[in-house]
Amino acid sequence: MTADATPRRQPPVGMKDVARRAGVSLGTVSNVLNHPDRVAPGSLRKVQAAIDDLGFIRNESARQLRAGSSRVVAYLVLDLRNPFFADVASGAEEVIAKDDLALLLCNSNEDVGRERSYVTLLEQQRIRGLLITPVDGERTGAHWLRKRGTPVVYVDRIVDDVEGCSVSVDDHLGGSLAVAHLLELGHTRIAYVGGPADLAQVSDRRAGAHAAIAARGLPPESLVEIETHALTTAAGRLAGQRLLGLPAPERPTAAFCANDLVALGLLQQIISTGRSVPKDLAIVGYDDIEFAAAAAVPLTSVRQPRRRMGRRAARLLLDESNNPDHVHERVVLKPELIVRRSTDTVG
Numbered sequence: 153m154t155a156d157a158t159p160r161r162q163p164p165v166g167m168k169d170v171a172r173r174a175g176v177s178l179g180t181v182s183n184v185l186n187h188p189d190r191v192a193p194g195s196l197r198k199v200q201a202a203i204d205d206l207g208f209i210r211n212e213s214a215r216q217l218r219a220g221s222s223r224v225v226a227y228l229v230l231d232l233r234n235p236f237f238a239d240v241a242s243g244a245e246e247v248i249a250k251d252d253l254a255l256l257l258c259n260s261n262e263d264v265g266r267e268r269s270y271v272t273l274l275e276q277q278r279i280r281g282l283l284i285t286p287v288d289g290e291r292t293g294a295h296w297l298r299k300r301g302t303p304v305v306y307v308d309r310i311v312d313d314v315e316g317c318s319v320s321v322d323d324h325l326g327g328s329l330a331v332a333h334l335l336e337l338g339h340t341r342i343a344y345v346g347g348p349a350d351l352a353q354v355s356d357r358r359a360g361a362h363a364a365i366a367a368r369g370l371p372p373e374s375l376v377e378i379e380t381h382a383l384t385t386a387a388g389r390l391a392g393q394r395l396l397g398l399p400a401p402e403r404p405t406a407a408f409c410a411n412d413l414v415a416l417g418l419l420q421q422i423i424s425t426g427r428s429v430p431k432d433l434a435i436v437g438y439d440d441i442e443f444a445a446a447a448a449v450p451l452t453s454v455r456q457p458r459r460r461m462g463r464r465a466a467r468l469l470l471d472e473s474n475n476p477d478h479v480h481e482r483v484v485l486k487p488e489l490i491v492r493r494s495t496d497t498v499g
Contacts, residue, residue: 165208173202223253225469226274227283227307228267228294232259233384234413235441236458237285240307243462244283251470253280260287262351262382268293275302281469283307283462288350303472305465308456309352310482317468319461319483323353326454326487327360328367330408330436331375333452333489335368339406339434345391345418346410347379354383354410357438361408376404383410388417395433396425405433406495412437412444412453419449419494434495450492457485 171181176195183190184199191199202208225248229237245255258274260267264287271293274282281303286292295314298304306318334342344361346354358377365375378394380387388409395403395418409415415437422433429435429449437444440455464483472478 165206167208169206170199170202170208173206174198222278222280224256224277224279225253225281225283225466226256226258226270226279228258228260228270228274228285230260230262230285230287230308231383232257232261234411234439235443236411236439236456239441239458240285240462240465243459244466245462246459247463247466247470262287262348264288264292271297275300281305281473283465283469285309286311303469305469305472307461307465310484315480317465317472317480317482319465319468319485321456321461321485321487323356323487324360324363326438326456327357327408328364329360329487329489330357330438330454331361331364332367333491333495334406334408334434334436335364335370337406337434337495339404340370341374341376341402341404341406343376343378343395343404343407344410345378345380345388345395345407346383346414347381347387349379351383357408357410376402378407380410380414383414385413385417385420388414388419389421390417392418392421396421396427406430406435407433408436408438410438412439412441412451415451415453415494416443416447419447419451423448430493430495436495440490444490445492447494449494452492452495453490455488455490457487461485 167178167181171178176199180191180195181199184196188196227241227244241255241257248255258270260270267287275297279302282294282297283305284292284294285308294304298316304316308320310318310320331342344358349355361375362372378391380391407418409418415435419429419435422429435451437451437453440453444451444453468481
């Protein structure tokens with residue numbers, strides 16, 4: 153072989169190799185892998201020693217083809233850049249791992265086509281079940297996946313006219329809490345910053361903000377809507393430029409952002425121009441991710457019970473997978489306003 157030649161890949165060690173090394177039948181090896189309680193201690197030790205010596209790794213793909221499903225649960229998220237989804241996934245994994253299952257994290261990146269491709273690929277892999285935060289609940293294809301026998305739970309979203317479980321937070325209430333807080337501080341011209349507008353979470357939080365304005369008896373135009381192309385810090389900084397570009401008499405004195413990443417980008421933009429938060433602009437975010445409390449000006453935020461949401465969704469998914477008498481549930485959790493320095497005074 154020449155110095156730059158690629159070594160030939162060795163064929164994987166199989167169960168027959170393990171049986172031959174251990175001096176036992178193929179059935180005994182199978183029992184060690186799947187039903188070790190049925191194997192005599194002496195044979196069990198021989199097979200385990202052979203597995204260690206040979207470096208045998210079981211062919212999980214073949215096993216799941218025989219069983220009809222895998223030991224993998226997938227969570228298809230809206231945007232992996234948002235720490236909110238990592239926290240939800242962490243809660244789900246706590247539950248999934250107790251059933252000796254693995255959690256696979258996939259990212260639609262707010263793209264319906266990419267989301268549908270993932271749903272198709274995951275079905276081909278015979279996943280045990282799917283947790284999904286959809287871009288558009290009517291076009292994911294996930295409901296067809298469930299109709300073909302794979303459990304599906306919608307996370308951070310209620311999908312109308314689709315049978316199945318969901319775990320979400322009352323975003324309408326969350327939006328109302330945020331703007332009511334700013335109104336109580338004396339602000340009467342408030343920006344709502346977030347988008348795209350067709351995302352259900354964005355729409356519901358905006359509706360809650362308008363409800364708080366109406367409840368105070370203020371005109372609808374008291375809420376100035378600044379739509380963003382995404383829910384990112386970069387989008388928040390651009391929104392800050394637009395907000396500061398408004399004539400001073402029309403400029404809001406406070407802003408409620410559709411998530412914390414947008415709020416943190418807005419905060420960065422305001423501070424970078426030499427202005428003060430909350431003196432020149434009070435800011436409320438949404439989600440209460442870890443970075444909210446650690447910001448240069450700690451961020452007031454509407455807290456979602458993220459890990460609790462993930463745990464509850466995973467329990468519903470496993471129950472649907474294991475329990476023939478499973479009853480679908482739509483769980484709606486309550487948000488909580490966490491007040492910090494970004495709103496603690498009125499300029």
